[in-house]
Amino acid sequence: MAIDGPSGVGKSTVARLLARRLGVPVLDTGATYRAVALEVLEAGIDLDDREAVLAAVGRADIELQPTADGGLEVMLDGRPVGDRIRTPEVSAATSRVSVHPEIRARLVALQRRVAARFGAVVEGRDIGSVVFPETLHKFFLDARPAVRADRRHLELVASGKDSSYQQVLRDIEERDARDRGRPDSPLICDETYHVIDSSDLTPERIVDRMVATIRRTSGARTPP
Numbered sequence: 001m002a003i004d005g006p007s008g009v010g011k012s013t014v015a016r017l018l019a020r021r022l023g024v025p026v027l028d029t030g031a032t033y034r035a036v037a038l039e040v041l042e043a044g045i046d047l048d049d050r051e052a053v054l055a056a057v058g059r060a061d062i063e064l065q066p067t068a069d070g071g072l073e074v075m076l077d078g079r080p081v082g083d084r085i086r087t088p089e090v091s092a093a094t095s096r097v098s099v100h101p102e103i104r105a106r107l108v109a110l111q112r113r114v115a116a117r118f119g120a121v122v123e124g125r126d127i128g129s130v131v132f133p134e135t136l137h138k139f140f141l142d143a144r145p146a147v148r149a150d151r152r153h154l155e156l157v158a159s160g161k162d163s164s165y166q167q168v169l170r171d172i173e174e175r176d177a178r179d180r181g182r183p184d185s186p187l188i189c190d191e192t193y194h195v196i197d198s199s200d201l202t203p204e205r206i207v208d209r210m211v212a213t214i215r216r217t218s219g220a221r222t223p224p
C-alpha cells in the first residue's frame with residue numbers, strides 16, 4: 001500500500017492505523033531521508049557542498065529494523081535515530097538533501113528491499129510514482145495548507161518545542177515547493193491514485209475509506 005502526500009496531512013497517523021488494520025508493518029520513508037539529513041548535520045557539513053554531502057552519506061550505515069510494535073525503525077550507524085530526526089532543523093535539511101538523485105537511489109533500494117521482505121504500508125512522497133509504481137493501492141492524502149500548519153504547530157507545542165504558527169506555515173509552503181519542484185521524483189498525483197482530502201476527516205474515517213477501496217480494488221478479503 002502506498003500513501004503519498006505533502007507534509008502535515010496526517011500520513012504517519014493514517015499509515016500506522018492502516019498497517020495495524022491490515023496486520024503489516026508501516027514504513028515511514030521520510031524517516032530514512034531525515035536520517036541522512038541528521039548524518040550530514042551531525043558531521044557539520046555545508047548543505048550546499050554537494051560532494052561533501054554525498055561523501056558523508058556514502059560513509060553512513062542506514063538500515064531499517066523491525067520493532068516490537070510492528071514498526072520499522074531507522075538505524076543510523078547502528079543506533080536508532082529516535083526523536084533526533086524530528087527537529088525543525090532536520091526537517092529543513094531533509095528537503096534539501098533529498099533532492100540528490102544518488103541519495104534517493106540508495107534509499108529507494110533500501111525501501112524496496114525491506115518492503116518486499118515484510119510487506120508494508122509505505123508512506124512518503126514518491127511511493128506510488130517511483131518506489132512501487134506497480135502497486136494497485138495508491139493513496140494521495142491532501143489537506144488545506146492552513147489545516148496542515150495548524151496540526152504541525154500543535155504537535156510541536158505538545159512536544160514542548162517553541163513554535164510560531166506563521167513560521168510553521170511558511171516552512172510547510174517552502175518544503176512543498178521544493179518537494180513538488182525537484183527534478184528527481186517530485187511529489188505528484190496522477191489518475192492512478194485515490195485522492196483523499198484529510199482536512200475534515202478523522203484518521204479512522206480515512207482508514208475506513210482506504211480499507212473499503214483496497215477491498216474493492218483487489219477483490220480480496222482484508223482483516224476487519
Ligand code: DC
Pocket residue numbers: 007008029030031033034091094095098123124125126127175179
Ligand atoms: O514525511 P516527512 O515530513 O518526514 O518527510 C521529510 C522530507 O523528506 C520531506 O521534505 C520530503 C522528503 N521525502 C522525500 O523526498 N521522499 C520520500 N519518499 C519521503 C520524504
